Amino acid sequence: MVQDFTACEIAMNSAERVEHYAYRIDTEPDVGQAKPAKEWPSKGVIEFRNVSFQYAKSLPVVLNDISFATRDNEKIGIVGRTGSGKSSLMQALFRIAESNGLISVDSVDTKSVSLKSLRSSLAIIPQDPVVFSGTFRFNMDPLGEYRDAELWSALDRAGLKRKVEVQEGKLDGFVESGGENLSIGERQLLCLSRAMLKRPKILIMDEATANVDYETDAKIQKALREDFKETTILTIAHRLVTIMDYDRVLVLDHGKLAEFDTPKALLEREGIFYSLVMQTGESNATVLKKMAN
Structure with a gap:
């Protein structure tokens, strides 16, 4: 009876979590x-x-009175020491928690839209x-909005086409829970192909290359x-080499914007980025200096 009661209690964990x-x-x-308009955002100005x-x-304030603006199609690298607020900047953009002040995309207040x-x-x-646990097709296009040719094109550009072609079922090949049958690099490339398929005007890279070769x-x-x-593109940089040829670099320090300029100008200033x-x-x-120049 005790064994059956224990097994039942363990089995009910799932129901308890759903509740x-x-x-x-x-x-x-x-x-x-x-x-907003269907084509919003059209420029990607943040x-x-x-x-x-x-x-x-x-909880304490993690971003303190931050002000900056990007230009059309600009590539921005975001750097700073641990705890400087790099990831929090992205959390604020996605409204994971509500912020004070104005965050706008193409002059539209993000708080005004759903x-x-x-x-x-x-x-x-x-x-x-x-x-996700499912097929390659489902992982790339869970809502079924794109044609097979578009899926293959995205996989090809992401460098994952060969991997999918040799799978049984190809696009309908099975991906285990958490991508256990894929390497970390292949999982990251699958996420990249998903972004390529969407063709967004704003792309966030949250240290996406930190764990890959x-x-x-x-x-x-x-x-x-x-x-x-x-x-x-807003890229939280794990390796400085990935953002040295970006248009500008935003440097955070203890939740405040410390520097914001081209890599070359920041190096000449000999501040935090330097x-x-x-x-x-x-x-x-x-x-890195040669790249910046």
Whole structure:
């Protein structure tokens, strides 16, 4: 009886979790009601104006009075030491928690539009690739909006076509839960192909190359330069070499915007960014400086 009771209790964990998520967790507040134009955003211009951000009222402020603006199709690298607020900047953009101040995309206040409209208009390739249990087709196009030719094209540009072609069922080949039958690099490339399929005007790279080898990193960087020329890219940099040829670099320090300029100008200023470059070692710093110039 004790064994049966214990087995039943363990088996009911799933039901308990469903009940908890369905009824005991508050739904995200969605204050936005406006429906932006279908083609929004068309330029991908992001503006932060006096933005302060904290994950909850009881927690400390992680972004303090941040103000900056991007240009059309600009490539922005975001750097800073651990705890400087790099990932929090992206959380504020996606409205994971509500912020003070103005965040706008193409002059539209992100708080005025619904969470669905906002988040569906942005694309993100996270540090830990999100892979679903199902087929390659489902992982790339869960809503069934694209043709097979478009799926294959995205896989080809992401460098994953050969992997999918040899699978039984090809596009309908099975991907295990969490992508267990794929390497970390292949999971990241699958996320990249998903972003390529969407062709967003704004792409967020949250240290997407932090856990991959240099070969996969090279594929991702090549795809970013070729496929996302007309996309505004915000990249949280794990390796400085990935953002040294970007248009501008935004440097955060303890939740504040410390520097924001071209890599070359920041190096000449010899501030925080310069010190980060020098910390990579003399030989690496020389290479990075050449890239910036």
